[in-house]
Amino acid sequence: MDAVLAKKSKPKLKKPKRFQVILLNDDYTPMEFVVEVLMQFFSKNEPSANAIMLKIHLDGEAVCGIFSFDVAQTKSTQVIDFARQNDQPLMCVIRELDA
Numbered sequence: 001m002d003a004v005l006a007k008k009s010k011p012k013l014k015k016p017k018r019f020q021v022i023l024l025n026d027d028y029t030p031m032e033f034v035v036e037v038l039m040q041f042f043s044k045n046e047p048s049a050n051a052i053m054l055k056i057h058l059d060g061e062a063v064c065g066i067f068s069f070d071v072a073q074t075k076s077t078q079v080i081d082f083a084r085q086n087d088q089p090l091m092c093v094i095r096e097l098d099a
Contacts (some may be wrong), residue, residue: 016080016095019072020063025056033047033088038064041079066097 023034031053039047042064055062067075072094081088
């Protein structure tokens with residue numbers, strides 16, 4: 001009797017899309033507030049937070065982190081809510097990474 005082994009095929013899974021969380025520069029939000037946001041919501045240490053804040057100031061925007069869609073959306077919303085609670089116009093957006 002010949003035994004035929006059925007080869008189980010694994011389903012091909014797509015890697016989940018990744019999204020950048022980006023802070024945008026404005027002419028009103030104090031640099032210290034941006035550093036506080038980076039430390040509180042993105043777990044940056046003070047030197048990293050200062051470097052990102054300067055990039056935002058000089059280039060108009062900077063990536064604060066790369067996350068799944070749900071995490072990126074949550075962080076963006078948290079940052080905007082925190083900014084509004086503190087009467088700051090700081091804006092945060094998400095942008096899909098190219099594959």
